[in-house]
Amino acid sequence: MxxxxxxxxxxxxxxxxxxxxxxxxLVVVGGALSYRALFNWTTPPMFIGTLLVGPLxxxxxxxxxxxxxxxxxxxxxxxxxxxxxASTACVYGxxxxxxxxxxxxxxGAVLLSPRNRxxxxxxxxxxxxxxxxxxxxxxxxxxxxxxxxxxxxxALPGxGAVLLxxxxxxxxxxxALGALGLRxxxxxxxxxxxxxxxxxxxxxxxxxxxxxxxMRALGDVLPLTHAADxxxxxxxxxxxDGRGIVAELLTGAGYxxxxxxxxxxxxxxxxxxxxxxxx
Amino acid sequence: MLAIEAKNLRRTYxxxxxxxxxxxxxxxxxxxxxxxxxxxxxxxxxxxxxxGKTTTIKMLNTLxxxxxxxxxxxxxxxxxxxxxxxxxxxxxxxxxxxLYDRLSALDNLRYFAELYGVxxxxxxxxxxxxxxxxxxxxxxxxxxxxxxxxMRQRLHIARGLLHRPDVLFLDEPxxxxxxxxxxxxxRTVADLRAGGTTVLLTTHYMAExxxxxxxxxxxxxxxxRALGTPDRLKSRVQERGILEIEAYGAGxxxxxxxxxxxxxxGAAAEERGSRQAVIVQTERGADLHGxxxxxxxxxxxxxxxxxxxxxxxxxxxxxxEADALAPTDVPGPxxxxxxxxxxxxxxxxx
Numbered sequence: 175m176x177x178x179x180x181x182x183x184x185x186x187x188x189x190x191x192x193x194x195x196x197x198x199x200l201v202v203v204g205g206a207l208s209y210r211a212l213f214n215w216t217t218p219p220m221f222i223g224t225l226l227v228g229p230l231x232x233x234x235x236x237x238x239x240x241x242x243x244x245x246x247x248x249x250x251x252x253x254x255x256x257x258x259x260a261s262t263a264c265v266y267g268x269x270x271x272x273x274x275x276x277x278x279x280x281x282g283a284v285l286l287s288p289r290n291r292x293x294x295x296x297x298x299x300x301x302x303x304x305x306x307x308x309x310x311x312x313x314x315x316x317x318x319x320x321x322x323x324x325x326x327x328x329a330l331p332g333x334g335a336v337l338l339x340x341x342x343x344x345x346x347x348x349x350a351l352g353a354l355g356l357r358x359x360x361x362x363x364x365x366x367x368x369x370x371x372x373x374x375x376x377x378x379x380x381x382x383x384x385x386x387x388x389m390r391a392l393g394d395v396l397p398l399t400h401a402a403d404x405x406x407x408x409x410x411x412x413x414x415d416g417r418g419i420v421a422e423l424l425t426g427a428g429y430x431x432x433x434x435x436x437x438x439x440x441x442x443x444x445x446x447x448x449x450x451x452x453x
Numbered sequence: 454m455l456a457i458e459a460k461n462l463r464r465t466y467x468x469x470x471x472x473x474x475x476x477x478x479x480x481x482x483x484x485x486x487x488x489x490x491x492x493x494x495x496x497x498x499x500x501x502x503x504x505g506k507t508t509t510i511k512m513l514n515t516l517x518x519x520x521x522x523x524x525x526x527x528x529x530x531x532x533x534x535x536x537x538x539x540x541x542x543x544x545x546x547x548x549x550x551x552l553y554d555r556l557s558a559l560d561n562l563r564y565f566a567e568l569y570g571v572x573x574x575x576x577x578x579x580x581x582x583x584x585x586x587x588x589x590x591x592x593x594x595x596x597x598x599x600x601x602x603x604m605r606q607r608l609h610i611a612r613g614l615l616h617r618p619d620v621l622f623l624d625e626p627x628x629x630x631x632x633x634x635x636x637x638x639x640r641t642v643a644d645l646r647a648g649g650t651t652v653l654l655t656t657h658y659m660a661e662x663x664x665x666x667x668x669x670x671x672x673x674x675x676x677x678r679a680l681g682t683p684d685r686l687k688s689r690v691q692e693r694g695i696l697e698i699e700a701y702g703a704g705x706x707x708x709x710x711x712x713x714x715x716x717x718x719g720a721a722a723e724e725r726g727s728r729q730a731v732i733v734q735t736e737r738g739a740d741l742h743g744x745x746x747x748x749x750x751x752x753x754x755x756x757x758x759x760x761x762x763x764x765x766x767x768x769x770x771x772x773x774e775a776d777a778l779a780p781t782d783v784p785g786p787x788x789x790x791x792x793x794x795x796x797x798x799x800x801x802x803x
Binding site: 199211 | 514569
């Protein structure tokens with residue numbers, strides 16, 4: 175019987191530099207490939223229809239409704255919807271990044287990877303951060319052109335930072351929801367509910383001061399809430415609200431941590447409870 | 454060092470049904486199996502659907518935790534040291550799923566190369582080698598959604614080999630592939646073994662197991678019923694003769710009647726397109742043609758052949774014996790008498 179000497183674990187352990195490069199590749203290359211593999215809306219018709227036209231129409235709907243009801247001015251809805259428009263890509267993308275592995279039967283093959291899970295899963299979230307940012311910028315630009323809203327040029331870098339923080343936080347939120355896909359099959363139900371919750375509680379379309387206290391408290395710990403406030407302040411010439419951005423980043427970090435914990439927990443649980451029944 | 458050691462492995466699945474009045478059901482998929490696979494060996498795990506083959510593989514490859522018992526792969530415990538095990542193993546499963554349909558074969562392999570830690574400088578060369586090996590060179594830029602089942606299966610194998618695993622688990626790799634693709638696949642597996650890779654193969658195709666495997670374990674009802682070389686398993690039915698009858702419309706009642714004939718050890722029917730092959734195991738030398746054909750009264754029969762027993766006949770005999778014991782008399786792990794052959798491997802007598 176032919177035998178070969180199995181390679182030893184200690185023989186060629188990579189150094190810190192190679193380990194770092196390898197982790198970065200997993201984040202960047204792995205993230206980009208998994209985005210193309212798992213995101214349902216990458217084809218031009220789906221991307222344009224679902225991620226660009228849909229949010230723009232939603233923005234116009236709320237602007238005209240707001241004008242009719244005299245609840246708030248155009249700026250309120252325009253900035254709020256530009257921020258919340260990232261949620262479609264970020265929430266559903268984060269969910270697809272995990273849950274679609276079941277659809278393709280690849281979850282088992284992915285979980286057999288010996289790689290550290292943090293770069294593996296966070297790499298998957300990064301394309302959605304960029305995607306969310308692109309959607310927010312497009313929605314804001316298109317709406318400014320259509321509705322004639324002027325934003326001070328000096329506010330633009332700050333606004334870019336706010337939108338980036340919002341997309342990052344929302345992607346971490348989506349990944350945390352996606353983690354549920356390791357345990358439950360019908361996780362898109364949760365994403366649907368989460369999207370509605372973001373629309374209602376983040377203050378994107380409903381002034382938060384009109385909400386009951388418990389809803390305001392819930393909104394405080396959701397992504398996008400602090401970013402929406404900061405974006406409105408910036409566009410009104412009020413300068414960059416550092417506390418708002420920090421609050422948004424902290425919220426996102428909280429969801430990132432939650433995602434890591436849930437992913438680790440459910441992966442371990444899947445070995446015990448055999449929940450990866452579909453390979 | 455052994456490539457695989459499984460000691461008294463058990464796995465129970467718990468399922469819950471009902472919302473208001475939930476009921477828990479426990480199913481023992483694997484009931485205490487013990488076997489060892491040497492480095493470089495090609496070991497076959499055969500058994501009917503639901504016998505516990507895939508559950509066993511999933512415990513060995515770290516996707517499932519054993520309910521009890523222990524297993525080691527190249528010395529690493531599958532329960533407590535899964536990452537070390539994953540670095541050394543590859544897993545290939547049969548069927549259409551398990552690949553990213555929207556990506557090309559090349560991108561599938563690139564992604565899994567990242568996941569399995571293939572060094573960036575080696576990736577391009579390794580992927581090229583594997584595409585050549587599985588015959589997908591030239592088609593690697595096509596999306597997998599347009600691939601035939603055979604092409605997908607070959608891509609599965611390429612993926613499983615990306616990181617040059619020392620131990621490869623092949624779970625029904627030839628399921629649903631055409632004869633030519635199956636032959637190519639057998640050649641690939643034989644080459645891997647020749648190169649020193651340890652392979653654990655599950656298959657329903659006896660000819661494949663007979664051709665490839667150094668040793669075979671037959672698993673049924675969650676326990677190992679027989680373990681040995683293909684020749685040794687075949688020797689279990691050497692004292693028998695095989696009567697193969699071409700038939701059209703033989704049902705279970707006919708098989709029962711055949712089984713009731715004195716001198717018959719077992720009977721099974723295989724569907725072969727529009728016809729059936731009724732395979733009857735008889736005492737060697739016994740002329741039971743007339744009685745068996747009488748038991749098939751009312752069924753249109755064609756050619757009747759007497760032949761030597763094959764591995765498939767041995768397998769059927771083992772599984773039928775297991776069925777006769779099931780469900781209440783299925784022996785647990787401690788019930789199965791074990792002996793040790795000259796090579797030191799454990800052989801469970803069926």
